[in-house]
Amino acid sequence: MIKLDNVTKAFETQAGAALAADRVSFEVAAGEICVLLGPSGCGKTTTLKMVNRLVQPTSGKIYINGKDTDAYDPVELRRTIGYVIQQIGLFPNMTVEENICVVPKLLGWDMNKARTRAAELLSTINLEPAIFLKRYPKELSGGQQQRVGVARALAADPPVLLMDEPFGAIDPINREVIQDEFLKIHRRLKKTVMFVSHDIDEAVKMADKVAIFRSGKLEQFDSPDNILAHPINEFIADFVGTDRTLKRLRLVKVESAAHAGAPRVAAEDRLERATSLMNEHGQEFIVMVDAAGRPQGYLGLDICRGQEGTAAEFGTRLPATVGLDEDLRTAVSMMFMFDVPWLTCVDENGLYAGVVTQRGITRLLGDTYRDAPKRAA
Amino acid sequence: METLTFILNNLPAIGQRTLEHVSIVGVAVGLAILTGVPIGIAITQNKRAADIVLYIAAMIMTIPSIALFGLMIPILSQIGQGIGYLPAVIAVLLYSQLPIIRNTYTAITNVDPALREAARGMGMAPLQRLSQVELPIAVPVIMAGVRIAVVINIGITAIATYIGAGGLGAFISRGISQTDSRQLITGALAVSLLAIFADYFLLWVQHRLTPKGLRLAPARMARAT
Numbered sequence: 001m002i003k004l005d006n007v008t009k010a011f012e013t014q015a016g017a018a019l020a021a022d023r024v025s026f027e028v029a030a031g032e033i034c035v036l037l038g039p040s041g042c043g044k045t046t047t048l049k050m051v052n053r054l055v056q057p058t059s060g061k062i063y064i065n066g067k068d069t070d071a072y073d074p075v076e077l078r079r080t081i082g083y084v085i086q087q088i089g090l091f092p093n094m095t096v097e098e099n100i101c102v103v104p105k106l107l108g109w110d111m112n113k114a115r116t117r118a119a120e121l122l123s124t125i126n127l128e129p130a131i132f133l134k135r136y137p138k139e140l141s142g143g144q145q146q147r148v149g150v151a152r153a154l155a156a157d158p159p160v161l162l163m164d165e166p167f168g169a170i171d172p173i174n175r176e177v178i179q180d181e182f183l184k185i186h187r188r189l190k191k192t193v194m195f196v197s198h199d200i201d202e203a204v205k206m207a208d209k210v211a212i213f214r215s216g217k218l219e220q221f222d223s224p225d226n227i228l229a230h231p232i233n234e235f236i237a238d239f240v241g242t243d244r245t246l247k248r249l250r251l252v253k254v255e256s257a258a259h260a261g262a263p264r265v266a267a268e269d270r271l272e273r274a275t276s277l278m279n280e281h282g283q284e285f286i287v288m289v290d291a292a293g294r295p296q297g298y299l300g301l302d303i304c305r306g307q308e309g310t311a312a313e314f315g316t317r318l319p320a321t322v323g324l325d326e327d328l329r330t331a332v333s334m335m336f337m338f339d340v341p342w343l344t345c346v347d348e349n350g351l352y353a354g355v356v357t358q359r360g361i362t363r364l365l366g367d368t369y370r371d372a373p374k375r376a377a
Numbered sequence: 378m379e380t381l382t383f384i385l386n387n388l389p390a391i392g393q394r395t396l397e398h399v400s401i402v403g404v405a406v407g408l409a410i411l412t413g414v415p416i417g418i419a420i421t422q423n424k425r426a427a428d429i430v431l432y433i434a435a436m437i438m439t440i441p442s443i444a445l446f447g448l449m450i451p452i453l454s455q456i457g458q459g460i461g462y463l464p465a466v467i468a469v470l471l472y473s474q475l476p477i478i479r480n481t482y483t484a485i486t487n488v489d490p491a492l493r494e495a496a497r498g499m500g501m502a503p504l505q506r507l508s509q510v511e512l513p514i515a516v517p518v519i520m521a522g523v524r525i526a527v528v529i530n531i532g533i534t535a536i537a538t539y540i541g542a543g544g545l546g547a548f549i550s551r552g553i554s555q556t557d558s559r560q561l562i563t564g565a566l567a568v569s570l571l572a573i574f575a576d577y578f579l580l581w582v583q584h585r586l587t588p589k590g591l592r593l594a595p596a597r598m599a600r601a602t
Contacts, residue, residue, distance in 0.1 A: 054498055079500030089495025093513040093588035102509075103499050136590035152499075162498075 001030040001192040002051060002160060007060030009046050009216075020046040022216040023060070028209065030159075031190040035203040038213035039239070044196045047213070048162055051194060052081045064160060079106055082153030082161040082191070086168045088145050090137035096122070096148050097133040103156040114155075121151040124185060143174040150182065154189070163195045167202070179205060200240050204228065204247050212236055225251045229368045245365055249329040254322055257331075257364045258345045260354035264289050267296060267312040271304045274311055278304075287344050288315045293351040295321055295344045321346045324353055331356055383559040391548075391567060398544035398571065401537060402530050405466045409473030410523060416474075417481025417519075418507065427482060434475035442533045445471065446540045465534065465542035472533055473526035480522025484515030513588045520583035524576055531572040535564070545571065 009021040021043045028034040036044035049055040051062055053074040062069045069077055090099050097118045104114035119129040125147040137145055146166060153161055167175045167182075183206065186193065197203050203210050204224045211221045220232050228244040228251070231237040241247065263277040264287045278286050284301045288311045297315035307314060319338035322331045324345050331343055335358060342357040384391065420427035440448075449464030458464065488511050496506045538546035545567045552561025584592070 052498060054494075075500050075502050077500070078498055083495070083498035085491060085495055085498065087489075087491030087494075089489075089491040091492060091496075091510050091514075092590045093510070094590060102501075106500055106505070136593055138590060138593045 001032075001065060002028040002034075002194060003063040003066075004047070004051075005061045005063070007047070007050060007057045007062060009043075009050060009055060010058045019043075019216040020055075021050065021057070024213075024216075024218045025060075026209075026211055026218060026221045028192055028194060030192050032208040033186065033193040033195055033206050034209045034211060035195045035197050035207035036211050036213065037197055037200065037203045037239075038219075040198065041215075042213040043216040044198075044211075044213045045164055046216075048164055048194055048196050051160075052078045052083060052162055054078075079103055079156065080158050080160075082156075082158040084146075084149050084153045084161070084163040084166040086165040088137075088142075088149045088169070090145055090148060090152070092137050094136075095133065096127075096135050096137070096140070099137070099148060100152045100155050102152065107156055109156075117155060118151075121154055122148075124154075125151050126181065143170055143178060146170055146178060147181070150185075154185075154191075159192060161191045161193045163193060165196050165198070168197070168199075175202075182206075201247065201250075204250055212239060225368075246329075248365060249332055249361075250327050252328045252364065253324065254326050254328060254331050254345055254356050255324040257328055257361045258324060258354045258356045259360055260345075262287070262355040264295075264352055265299070265311045266291070267310070267315070269311045271299070271307055271309055271311065271314060274299050275301065275304045285342065287318070287352060287355065288312070289352045295346065295352045298344070318344055320344075322356065323348070328356075328361055332358075332361065380559045380562045384563050387563070391545075391563065394543065394545045394547055395567060395571060397542070398531070398534055398546075398568075401462065401465050401469060401534050401542060401544055402527060402575075405469035406473050406523065406526050406530060408466070409470050409477055409526060412470075413474050413477030413522075414481050414519060417478040418485055420478070420482055421485045431475075431479055431482065434478050437471050438475045442468065442472070442536045443539065446536060450540065460541040462542050464540055465537035465544075468537070469530045469534060472530055476522040476525040476529070477519070478522075480525075481515065481519050484518035485511050487518075488514050514591065517583060517587045517591065520579065520586060524579045524583065527575050527579060528572050531568060531575060535568050 004024055004026055007021055007024045008019065010017045010019055012018075024043075024047055026034075036047060038044045046055055050057045051064070051069070053069060064081075072080075090096075091102070094102070097115065100118040100121055101111075101114040104117060105111070109117075119133060122129040122132055127144060127147060132140075132144075132148075137148070140148065146169075150166065153163075167178055170178060179202065195206060197206075207224050209221065210224050210227050212219045212227065214235055220227060220236050222230075225248055227236065228240055228248045231240055231244070237244070261281075262283065263281050265274045265277065267288055267290060269288075274286050274288075278284065278301050285298050287295050288297045288299060290296050295318055296312075297317050299311055299315055303314055303316075319340055320334050321344045322334055324347055334343055335341065341359070342355050345353045345356055347353040416430060420430050437445075445468045446464060449468060450459045453459045453464050453467070492510055492514070493506065496510050501509065534542075534544050535546035535549055537544050538550050545564050548560045548564030548567070552558065552564060
C-alpha cells in the first residue's frame with residue numbers, strides 16, 4: 001500500500017550535506033500499522049513526512065497504492081492522506097465539528113454529509129456528539145483533543161493515515177486508553193497506518209511491522225516479535241532493551257501458551273479420580289469446575305494423597321483466572337501477584353479452558369531462540 | 378463655567394468639527410487597514426523584507442506630525458491639493474502603517490507552528506491556510522494595532538487644522554492664537570473624549586471579530602477522558 005523505494009533526503013547544514021534519510025526502502029501492506037522507531041534525529045519523522053510530501057525527497061520514489069506520489073499535486077495528495085501530529089494542532093477558532101469537517105470541505109463535500117460524518121466519527125471515538133460537536137478545542141482535555149485529532153484525520157475516510165508521535169504528549173494512563181481505542185477503531189476500519197514513535201513499548205503494542213532507524217538508515221524492518229526476539233545488531237538490541245524478551249509477553253496471547261488439554265474434575269467427583277487424572281497428565285494440581293463448566297477451585301496432589309471424599313470437600317479457592325485473549329504480560333503479572341506457578345484460563349464466557357503455567361510460557365518464548373540460534377547473535 | 382457656557386453655545390460647531398475629525402481619521406485608518414494588513418501578511422514570507430518594511434514604517438513614525446503635514450504641501454500642490462483634507466488623510470494613513478503592519482506581521486508569525494503544520498498536512502493551500510486559520514487567529518492582535526493607530530491619530534489629526542483640514546484642532550489653534558482658554562479647553566477635551574470613546578468602541582469591535590474559540594478561557598474542564 002505504501003512503498004518507499006530507495007528514498008533519500010539530504011539537508012544542507014553548515015557542516016555540509018546531512019542525510020536525514022539514506023536509501024530507505026520498505027513497504028507497508030494494506031491495513032497494517034507500521035511503527036517508525038528510533039532515537040530523536042534518526043530520520044523517522046522525515047521519512048513519514050516524505051510520504052505526504054511535507055518534505056520532498058532528494059531522490060527515490062514513494063508509491064501509494066501503486067501510484068507514484070510525485071504524480072499528484074502535493075496539496076491534493078495530502079487531502080487523501082490522514083495526518084495526526086503530536087501537538088494535535090486543532091484549530092482553536094473552529095468548533096470540534098468544524099475541525100473535523102476541514103478536509104471534507106476542502107474536498108468539496110456537501111456540508112450536510114460532512115456534518116453527519118463528524119457526528120458519526122465523534123461517536124466512534126467515544127465522545128458524545130450532542131455534547132462535543134459545538135465545543136471549542138480549548139474546552140477539551142488533552143486526551144479529548146487528541147481523539148478529535150484522530151477523528152479529523154479520518155474524516156474524509158482516507159486509506160492511509162500518517163501519525164507523528166500522536167500520543168506522545170498525553171499522560172501515561174490516558175495514553176494506554178487512547179492506544180486501545182485506536183487499535184479498536186483500526187481493527188474495524190483497516191487503514192494503512194504509518195506511525196512515528198520513540199517508545200518501544202508503544203511500538204510493540206501497536207505495530208504489525210516495526211521499522212527501526214539510526215542516523216537516516218533503516219536498520220531493521222520486521223514484525224515486533226522478530227525485532228524483540230532477533231535484533232540484527234547491537235544497536236537494535238540496545239534500543240529494544242535488555243528486557244526485550246519480557247516485552248514479547250505483550251505480543252503473545254494466553255491462548256498460545258495455554259495447555260488446553262489440562263484435565264478438570266467436577267465438584268462431586270471422588271478424590272481418587274482427581275489423583276489419577278493428575279498422575280495421568282503429570283500435574284501437581286487439578287482445576288475443579290461446576291456443572292456449567294465454570295472454574296470453582298483446585299486440588300493439589302499433596303492434599304489428595306491418602307484422603308477420602310469428594311473434590312468439593314478438599315478444593316481450594318482459585319486466586320485468579322485469566323482470559324484466553326489476554327496477553328501473557330497480564331498472565332505473568334497475575335502469577336507474580338498471587339505467587340503461583342500456574343493460572344486457570346477461561347474463555348469469553350467464563351468457562352474453563354485449560355491452564356497456563358510458567359513453564360509453558362518460558363518454553364513458548366524460548367522456542368524462537370532454539371529454532372534459530374545463529375540469528376540471535 | 379465659562380467654558381461650559383461656550384460648549385453649550387457652540388454645540389453645532391463642535392459636532393461639525395468632530396465629524397471632520399472622525400472623517401479624516403476614519404478614512405485614513407480604513408485605507409491603512411487595506412494597505413497595512415496585506416503588507417504585514419506579505420512580509421511574513423521574507424525576513425529581510427520584513428526588517429526593511431518595519432524599519433521604514435518606524436522611520437515615518439518618528440517624523441514630527443507638523444513636519445509631515447508641511448512636507449505634504451509642496452508634493453500635493455502638484456495636483457492642486459496642497460492643503461486641506463487630502464494631505465491630512467495621507468499623513469494619518471502613513472502614521473497608521475507601523476502599528477497595523479507590525480501587529481499583523483507579529484500576529485501571523487506567532488501563529489502556533491503546529492497549526493500551520495496541521496493545516497499544511499491536511500491539504501490546505503497557502504491562501505486557505507491564511508483565510509481559515511492564520512487570519513482568524515491573528516484578528517485580535519491586528520485589531521489591537523488598529524486601535525493604537527486610531528488613538529494616536531486622533532491626537533495627530535488635531536494638528537491638521539494648520540493645513541486647513543479642519544477638525545477639532547481648529548478650537549485648539551484658535552484658542553492659542555486668541556489666548557482663549559475656553560476654546561482651547563473645549564478642543565482638548567473633545568479630542569480626549571473622542572480618543573477614549575473610539576478606543577472603547579474598537580475594543581468592542583475587536584471582541585466581536587475575535588473567533589469564539591479564542592475568547593474562551595483555556596481548559597475550563599480538566600475531566601480526564
